[in-house]
Amino acid sequence: MNIDPILKNDWHPVAAVRDLPEETITPVRLLGEELLLWQSGDRIMAWQDICPHRGARLSAGKVCGDTLVCPYHGLAYNPEGQCVLIPAYSTPKPPPNMRVKAYSCVERYGLVWVNLGESEATPSSDKIPPFLEWEDANFRKFLCGPFRYESSALRAMENFIDVSHFPFVHDGFLGDVNHTEVSDYEVKTDAEGISLNNLKVWQPDPDGTGVGGEVTYNYHIWRPLTASFAKAAQGGKLGLFFTITPLEEEMCLGWMWIAMNYGQDIPEEELRQFQETVVQQDIPIVESQRPKRLPLDLTAEVHLACDQSAIAYRKWLKRLGVTYGTL
Numbered sequence: 001m002n003i004d005p006i007l008k009n010d011w012h013p014v015a016a017v018r019d020l021p022e023e024t025i026t027p028v029r030l031l032g033e034e035l036l037l038w039q040s041g042d043r044i045m046a047w048q049d050i051c052p053h054r055g056a057r058l059s060a061g062k063v064c065g066d067t068l069v070c071p072y073h074g075l076a077y078n079p080e081g082q083c084v085l086i087p088a089y090s091t092p093k094p095p096p097n098m099r100v101k102a103y104s105c106v107e108r109y110g111l112v113w114v115n116l117g118e119s120e121a122t123p124s125s126d127k128i129p130p131f132l133e134w135e136d137a138n139f140r141k142f143l144c145g146p147f148r149y150e151s152s153a154l155r156a157m158e159n160f161i162d163v164s165h166f167p168f169v170h171d172g173f174l175g176d177v178n179h180t181e182v183s184d185y186e187v188k189t190d191a192e193g194i195s196l197n198n199l200k201v202w203q204p205d206p207d208g209t210g211v212g213g214e215v216t217y218n219y220h221i222w223r224p225l226t227a228s229f230a231k232a233a234q235g236g237k238l239g240l241f242f243t244i245t246p247l248e249e250e251m252c253l254g255w256m257w258i259a260m261n262y263g264q265d266i267p268e269e270e271l272r273q274f275q276e277t278v279v280q281q282d283i284p285i286v287e288s289q290r291p292k293r294l295p296l297d298l299t300a301e302v303h304l305a306c307d308q309s310a311i312a313y314r315k316w317l318k319r320l321g322v323t324y325g326t327l
């Protein structure tokens with residue numbers, strides 16, 4: 001599998017912690033690799049889903065104490081991935097190379113993040129992008145997704161930062177078909193990623209009063225597949241943290257944290273339903289795009305003045321050297 005070093009050495013969410021029952025093994029997928037997650041005490045392990053003995057799927061095995069036991073010949077592996085028991089022999093010393101391939105794995109923002117980098121040093125989890133509202137108790141937060149897209153993760157991310165589609169794909173939700181103009185906005189690319197500021201968007205009901213009005217959006221793209229969004233709303237602030245799991249070059253999962261410090265009386269279910277509706281409106285459009293992979297050659301598609309966000313994103317990906325999910 002040809003994975004560019006940028007995405008291979010990046011941190012990616014693979015599952016929500018809430019979806020990992022104790023003493024279970026959860027198969028997950030990342031960048032075309034079949035992995036498994038399991039827990040021992042406070043630790044979460046992300047392993048290649050292959051037993052080094054005869055290649056059986058370890059995710060079909062079981063957790064026994066602090067070991068994971070392969071379903072084929074019963075070899076048991078400790079949390080470091082080292083085999084500690086070969087049931088066919090009473091002599092207890094499994095060879096050092098009887099070891100499962102383990103990847104760096106941490107929990108952050110209620111998600112399990114994995115890094116497929118193979119450097120000797122453990123990749124620093126400091127590189128996981130910041131979710132700015134995470135520590136602020138004034139913000140109510142809830143996780144939406146995962147949302148499955150049969151398309152490149154990069155197409156899905158570009159959709160997240162595209163505002164001129166709102167009146168057409170999200171008429172009555174995020175946009176109004178009678179207010180379609182997009183004014184100029186600021187685009188800045190630096191070592192921290194891409195900032196998109198002062199995007200003026202007409203929303204049908206920004207204040208919860210039923211009256212339409214202009215709202216200012218700001219985005220920051222931290223990593224190729226993680227971005228945040230902020231807007232002032234109803235005397236407070238709405239923040240989104242959107243991160244995407246690249247399952248395959250043309251298949252991905254989107255995860256969205258919503259953070260808001262207003263509207264405490266609005267039921268969470270209503271807010272979730274709104275977001276679910278918006279994303280489900282986006283998915284068929286993204287899945288319809290051809291090619292499914294994002295073309296980084298700027299001459300491959302025709303751009304409009306309002307597409308500065310996408311142009312900056314594609315230029316940045318090309319400069320970084322991202323190739324997985326691109327053309």
Ligand code: FES
Pocket residue numbers: 051052053054055056070071072073074075
């Ligand atoms: Fe796993 Fe033999 S294949 S123990």
